[in-house]
Amino acid sequence: MNELSVNHLLGIKYLNNEDIQLIFETADHFKEVINRPIKKVPSLRDITIANLFFENSTRTKLSFELAEKRLSADVINFSASQSSVKKGETLIDTVNNILSMKVDMVVMRHPNPGASVFLSNHVNASIINAGDGAHEHPTQALLDSYSIRERLGDVKGKKVVIVGDILHSRVALSNIFALKTQGAQVMVCGPKTLIPKYIDKLGVTVETNLRKALNWCDVANMLRVQNERMAVSYFPSAREYTQQYGVNMELLNSLDKEITIMHPGPINRGVEITSDVADSDQAIILDQVQNGVAIRMAVIYLLASKIKQ
């Protein structure tokens, strides 16, 4: 198989394992490209991509833009801190206006769950979800799995714990779907207030004790505490959170084995992980960032090849 089963990347839940492996194999090639002296290929010279960010983003937006430019696509950027509805224009109208300027592909970040699914049902362009509310962030999960594969050889059979604010996290949800699809075992760990009540129905185990979770796992993916998404306080203070769910070097050294530490960024140093952990050899946080460009190049390339058909 050399093409994706989908025309959009709306979420990991819409992909099968063959899709994921195809993206990884394609990313292997692009990772080699971006480490060359000339980091660019002419593959998408005839493709125009709009990056629509209805929510703040730094690294995801940069990563997408870089991926698009490395593929020689034409790129336009649209950022709005306010939602389109609040400005009086609907999302469909906003996007159709941009598409009428002959844009082929839309990369969208949006604060509402399902916004990319909604858009894909109503506009005529290939859509890549760059994060929609607490729903999915598929390219993040793909680059996370890709980084595990790079570090540990394979994702299948590995034990991965996702630590922190699972309730508000699209990264957690996409990672759960991606890891389960590839045959990994998944655990979530955090205070009960930040774990969805029915998360076990997604086939993951729940552990509220961090030490037990870390002793179980091969990889710990430490999520950022998303204060900006919380309407109420789910724990009394950052200090108390760190006491229970912060990873420090002392804790890591006390485990039976050496585990791999991941973080989707941006890190709250001293909250979910200490600086010495973030900067240690066990952490692959910067590898994740580099792999993000290769993964996004792969996704864009594979979806663009479907447009051209």
Place this chain on the structure above:
Amino acid sequence: MNVLLKSATIIDSKSDFHNQTVDILIEKGVISKISKRINNTNDYREIHLDNLHVSQGWFDSSVSFGEPGFEERETISNGLKTAALSGFTAVAMNANTNPVLDSYADISFVISKGQNNAVSLYPIGALTNGSKGENLAELFDMKNAGAVAFYDYQKPIKDPNLMKIALQYADNFGGLICSFPQESKITGLGVVNENYTSTSLGLKGNPNLAEELQIVRDLFLLEYTGGKLHIPTISTAKSVSLIREAKKKKLDVSCSVAIHNLFFSDSVLEGFDTRYKVTPPLRTQEDIDALIEGLKDGTIDMVTSDHNPIDIEHKKVEFDYAEYGTIGLESAFGALNTVLSTKKAIDILTKGKNRFGIASKPIALGVKAELTLFNPKTTYTFTKAQIHSTSKNAIFNNVELKGSVYGIIANKKVVLK
């Protein structure tokens, strides 16, 4: 108005003519003769319809028509026409207009707009001024104007003392107090049922707990205050058992369920389709089973379409931004007749009036004709072709249903499709 209905099967378990296929003569709006065969000696209008069934006119205890203030969604005139073509001879209209119906004048306005119609329109007054949940509206005055109950439509009364006072105060004049079953702090920003679907879609969950906690509160209050409480649109299995227990204790409580909550589980939300965005949210199959059981054993007193027209501009948007609600009058019978037997569906559609102080009589000679004409056997896919409402936000769009409506005879008028 004089009409002769030919070969009509009467479905009315309280009538002596139940299950009989007869001719029905209606003269000057009154049933004057029921017999195996009636000769049309006076050359009245004859109505022959395929597999014609006739029942007492149906009642819907919760419809929204948008007038005044949201006429782009629905007007009273077209809303009543929709009700008639959907088989309803009486509807209770919610106060969720702009301005909210919270005064004698507002209630009088709605009543005047509904006059001279085949369908009888019964306004529900707001429980609090502007439905803001702060101060009681002039309930007694509104009752005198014709309000049949008091309800801040789909807005929970957050203050327990306000609910206590409302129940006590309305008991002075037999007023029916309605309380939307939702504890808003527990609901938080929840938009769909909290379950597997909400978790996998990243949509904020509205747990069963929010509904049940409010019902427990209101039942405790009712036990203390006395009075008449109606809980509109329950949706969870535990809500059914809570109300079942309360009725065993002889509390004066009634409740309804929205027909779509009997039909769809939250799994339909997978595609983020906003037509499924309703409140209370679609729950699970276990809840549906318990709700149907509650209907069968009489714990749930009535069903409602909870007809709520929303214009496309407020539905064709991102899920979180879309408004709650679906139209439901047109699909009400077909949906109910699909999940229940025809006899049970008709029993339930003709119940509820008494609770709202509206008289009803079984089909008999000398009784004012207030009849629904239908065919319980037809099967079809519900589409926009069946929609008469101004707004088209139908949750039942593209769903297979069984049973269609011909129309009604009521208030000396005949309305047929």
